[in-house]
Amino acid sequence: MIPANIDRQLLKVQKPARYCGGEMGSVQKDREKTDLRFAFCFPDLYEVGMSHLGMKILYSLINAQEGMWCERVFAPDTDFETILRREKIPLYGLESFDPIRDFDVVGFTLQYEMCYTTVLNMLDLAGIPVRAADRGEEWPLIIGGGPCACNPEPMADFFDLFQLGEGEELMLDFLALVRQAKREGLSRRELLRRAAQIPGIYVPSLYDVAYREDGTVAAVTPREGAPAKVQKRIVKDISAMYFPENFVVPFTEAVHDRAMVEVLRGCIRGCRFCQAGYIYRPFREKDPEVLDGQARTLCTATGYEEVSLTSLSTSDHSRLEPLMEEMLPWTQQRKVNIALPSLRVDNFSPRLLELVQKVRRSGLTFAPEAGSQRLRDAINKNVTEEEVLATARTAFEGGCTSMKLYFMMGLPTETMEDMDAMLDLAQKVVDLFDSLPNRPKGRGVQVTISVACFVPKPHTPFQFEPQDTLEQFREKQKHLLETVRSKKIRVNYHDAATSRVEAILARGDRRLAPVVEAVWRAGGNLEGWDEHFSPQRWEDALSAAGLSGDFYACRRRDYGEVLPWDHLDYGLTKAFLIREDKKAWESVTTENCREKCAGCGANHLLGGACFEAHSGVL
Amino acid sequence: MRLIRVFFEKRDRAKYISHLDLTRCMTRAFARTDIPAWFTEGFNPHVYMTFALPIPLGFEGLRESFDFKLSEDGYPLERVRDQLNAALPPDIRVLEAAAAVRKPEAITWADYRITLWDPAGGEALAADWDRLLAKPAIPVEKKTKHKIQEMDLRPLVTQLGRRVEAESLTLDLRLPGGGAMNLNPNLLLGALWADRGREAEYVQVVRTAILTGDLAPFA
Ligand code: B12
Numbered sequence: 001m002i003p004a005n006i007d008r009q010l011l012k013v014q015k016p017a018r019y020c021g022g023e024m025g026s027v028q029k030d031r032e033k034t035d036l037r038f039a040f041c042f043p044d045l046y047e048v049g050m051s052h053l054g055m056k057i058l059y060s061l062i063n064a065q066e067g068m069w070c071e072r073v074f075a076p077d078t079d080f081e082t083i084l085r086r087e088k089i090p091l092y093g094l095e096s097f098d099p100i101r102d103f104d105v106v107g108f109t110l111q112y113e114m115c116y117t118t119v120l121n122m123l124d125l126a127g128i129p130v131r132a133a134d135r136g137e138e139w140p141l142i143i144g145g146g147p148c149a150c151n152p153e154p155m156a157d158f159f160d161l162f163q164l165g166e167g168e169e170l171m172l173d174f175l176a177l178v179r180q181a182k183r184e185g186l187s188r189r190e191l192l193r194r195a196a197q198i199p200g201i202y203v204p205s206l207y208d209v210a211y212r213e214d215g216t217v218a219a220v221t222p223r224e225g226a227p228a229k230v231q232k233r234i235v236k237d238i239s240a241m242y243f244p245e246n247f248v249v250p251f252t253e254a255v256h257d258r259a260m261v262e263v264l265r266g267c268i269r270g271c272r273f274c275q276a277g278y279i280y281r282p283f284r285e286k287d288p289e290v291l292d293g294q295a296r297t298l299c300t301a302t303g304y305e306e307v308s309l310t311s312l313s314t315s316d317h318s319r320l321e322p323l324m325e326e327m328l329p330w331t332q333q334r335k336v337n338i339a340l341p342s343l344r345v346d347n348f349s350p351r352l353l354e355l356v357q358k359v360r361r362s363g364l365t366f367a368p369e370a371g372s373q374r375l376r377d378a379i380n381k382n383v384t385e386e387e388v389l390a391t392a393r394t395a396f397e398g399g400c401t402s403m404k405l406y407f408m409m410g411l412p413t414e415t416m417e418d419m420d421a422m423l424d425l426a427q428k429v430v431d432l433f434d435s436l437p438n439r440p441k442g443r444g445v446q447v448t449i450s451v452a453c454f455v456p457k458p459h460t461p462f463q464f465e466p467q468d469t470l471e472q473f474r475e476k477q478k479h480l481l482e483t484v485r486s487k488k489i490r491v492n493y494h495d496a497a498t499s500r501v502e503a504i505l506a507r508g509d510r511r512l513a514p515v516v517e518a519v520w521r522a523g524g525n526l527e528g529w530d531e532h533f534s535p536q537r538w539e540d541a542l543s544a545a546g547l548s549g550d551f552y553a554c555r556r557r558d559y560g561e562v563l564p565w566d567h568l569d570y571g572l573t574k575a576f577l578i579r580e581d582k583k584a585w586e587s588v589t590t591e592n593c594r595e596k597c598a599g600c601g602a603n604h605l606l607g608g609a610c611f612e613a614h615s616g617v618l
Numbered sequence: 619m620r621l622i623r624v625f626f627e628k629r630d631r632a633k634y635i636s637h638l639d640l641t642r643c644m645t646r647a648f649a650r651t652d653i654p655a656w657f658t659e660g661f662n663p664h665v666y667m668t669f670a671l672p673i674p675l676g677f678e679g680l681r682e683s684f685d686f687k688l689s690e691d692g693y694p695l696e697r698v699r700d701q702l703n704a705a706l707p708p709d710i711r712v713l714e715a716a717a718a719v720r721k722p723e724a725i726t727w728a729d730y731r732i733t734l735w736d737p738a739g740g741e742a743l744a745a746d747w748d749r750l751l752a753k754p755a756i757p758v759e760k761k762t763k764h765k766i767q768e769m770d771l772r773p774l775v776t777q778l779g780r781r782v783e784a785e786s787l788t789l790d791l792r793l794p795g796g797g798a799m800n801l802n803p804n805l806l807l808g809a810l811w812a813d814r815g816r817e818a819e820y821v822q823v824v825r826t827a828i829l830t831g832d833l834a835p836f837a
């Protein structure tokens with residue numbers, strides 16, 4: 001039952017279904033029979049968070065444990081937030097409506113830096129003091145995980161601990177400790193000390209950070225027996241790894257409202273700008289039989305009409321063809337559509353291409369990321385102009401009249417010629433269309449180039465590189481707009497200010513915690529949404545703290561510098577990252593992991609070679 | 619092929635889902651069962667389903683209905699009910715699946731139980747309501763797709779019951795429902811707010827019955 005005080009408010013807000021749960025697949029448990037309550041918080045709106053596979057995995061995993069009850073919590077939109085504050089309704093779990101401040105553990109997934117202020121806002125809405133140091137024994141443990149935990153330093157003051165890497169095994173180790181601590185009545189301090197001994201758990205309060213006069217980190221020193229380096233956890237055999245048999249199926253539509261199976265983890269490609277390509281290493285595939293079974297189970301349990309084969313690069317699965325052969329008959333019979341995001345068509349066999357074309361119907365997009373071959377080599381984006389044009393030709397001949405090309409600006413080594421090359425490439429696509437005798441008649445072609453601002457991220461070869469300044473970004477954007485001549489080419493770009501804040505936080509240190517807090521106190525919340533983002537709030541908070549945004553965003557790091565995240569080990573050696581950065585400046589590419597091991601170090605997480613063909617080589 | 623009418627209730631958490639969301643929820647519920655439901659043909663085949671009188675977001679319904687077609691005539695109707703119940707969230711319950719008797723056009727009335735709460739108290743609410751009902755006419759503007767239409771609600775409202783409590787007023791009303799003429803209680807409540815100068819703090823609307831012209835439950 002919805003409690004009356006909440007029920008009374010729901011008709012006053014947009015999309016009340018976001019705030020009352022009760023969906024198919026949501027888990028109800030008996031309060032009396034649970035001894036561990038977990039609030040899984042996604043610091044963004046319901047429709048965004050309900051698309052996150054990581055949440056679905058951990059939700060089901062925790063709820064599969066006897067006596068543990070995991071609930072979902074999303075950020076309320078501003079209309080509901082106003083009501084929650086006015087009516088003094090503390091933030092609650094969607095399953096029980098109980099206030100999450102009474103739970104044992106409150107966990108936030110950190111997917112995107114621009115959600116940091118939302119984390120603080122959610123804690124505050126829950127009535128929980130935002131700073132870890134202000135929380136006594138009576139408060140829940142506040143923990144974090146997800147990709148941004150690879151440098152959580154700007155959020156270190158607010159969290160009790162972070163879980164680095166994959167959660168399927170680590171979460172259970174952690175929850176066993178929480179249970180034991182409750183039983184034995186351990187103090188929070190003691191619990192954290194013991195948690196720090198679990199591989200993959202980073203307890204920031206057990207590390208002292210000293211800075212040099214120039215603002216760089218002098219040293220990070222562990223205390224109370226905490227390890228000098230915390231190594232992220234992975235699951236070695238992902239075919240045997242836990243995977244949910246059911247999802248919560250939202251009533252109101254989510255961004256991705258479909259079944260998902262994760263076909264592989266990691267990525268063999270090594271695009272030098274892509275954080276996910278590094279922090280999720282090493283590459284591991286799930287067996288086709290396992291995937292087929294998981295997809296069937298999920299479709300049966302959820303009734304979804306679409307199943308997505310997700311990963312960072314689905315076409316790199318070595319047995320995609322047998323998987324598709326296995327899945328096509330039953331999905332077609334059950335009228336389930338197969339979605340294939342993240343496809344590269346260059347390595348397809350004709351049969352696989354045929355299988356894929358049976359299910360593929362989404363619009364045509366391609367991500368060359370850079371305009372010139374030279375720059376593509378520098379960022380190790382293994383796409384050639386011929387591939388772009390060949391894909392465009394197939395699509396146009398199939399009746400398509402538009403194409404979207406994704407690029408980045410501000411990449412290391414970039415020049416204005418590289419910018420011009422983006423437009424040249426777009427023009428070549430237009431010319432190709434016009435030259436086709438069998439092109440779709442009647443309509444002209446529309447090529448959209450979408451240009452994002454590059455954000456250097458930790459644990460990538462470009463972690464040492466400066467980001468362009470706002471002025472540089474804006475000049476480049478202006479140049480693009482001025483040089484585009486054809487009406488058949490449309491240029492989309494995003495304001496650079498968001499990317500700058502992202503860059504500051506991505507490579508930030510602990511001195512940014514008061515800045516994040518100040519921005520939140522000044523009203524920062526849901527800042528991933530343009531309408532809620534204000535760059536001025538960040539600039540103000542930075543200068544009030546005596547810090548410079550340029551120091552974090554636009555500074556080149558010396559290879560010898562101690563980086564704020566150097567004590568967090570994602571399996572990659574710094575020597576490898578330096579090697580890759582140097583190769584970028586020489587426009588030299590690196591083979592993908594399947595062709596040749598580049599020696600990044602991540603194989604040590606497996607305890608052997610990443611690919612059988614390489615064993616014995618290392 | 620048999621036309622089957624499914625009667626269900628939609629309560630508590632499920633009252634906040636829109637008609638579109640309810641349709642999607644039912645579609646997926648069918649996909650979780652092995653009920654041999656007939657699919658529409660064409661580019662995007664889906665379970666054929668029609669709702670006789672869609673229920674607005676925010677209302678509970680005690681006996682709502684939709685129709686679908688069984689492609690296997692002999693499939694037991696209790697199984698339809700039980701399978702759907704296993705496949706639906708707890709706050710949507712199928713009460714019965716039966717062969718459709720009347721045509722959806724036969725729907726003429728809908729009964730609602732409306733409860734209003736206000737710090738002013740039940741007596742004051744009742745006084746406001748009685749004053750509205752005592753008027754010779756309750757003119758409102760009804761927006762349709764193309765135009766704004768003036769209409770008088772007074773002759774459309776039948777009061778079946780009225781209960782006053784300390785903080786609340788509960789009304790049982792019969793209003794026109796169906797394709798020919800449909801009065802959404804929110805329109806009537808809007809007139810009440812306009813007349814008393816403000817909204818009640820909290821309103822609950824439950825559609826208790828859907829009736830045909832002869833006042834029989836829609837079957
Ligand atoms: C699905 C998806 C979406 C969905 C759903 C939202 C989401 N964040 O998942 C949609 C389409 C809405 C979306 C939107 C956006 N996305 Co997105 N998205 C993804 C994608 C493809 C998969 C995420 C996922 O489910 N992974 C699989 C799970 C299993 O992995 P995981 O999340 O890491 O979870 C594991 C562990 O990290 C850990 N864990 C995770 N959370 C927690 C929490 C706790 C407490 C603990 C202990 C452990 C833990 O356990 C999990 C199991 O092992 C990733 C790319 C990728 N393949 O990873 C990008 C990615 C997360 N998105 C990204 C971006 C940039 C965006 C957008 C900003 C795009 C935009 N411009 O609008 C928005 C931001 C929205 C937001 N607030 O997150 C970036 C984030 C980069 C960054 N860190 O800054 C990524 C990494 C893509 C990329 N290559 O750059 N995205």
Ligand code: SF4
Nearest residue numbers: 593597598600603610
């Ligand atoms: S160890 Fe070699 S094969 Fe494995 S992820 Fe690193 S570079 Fe690729």
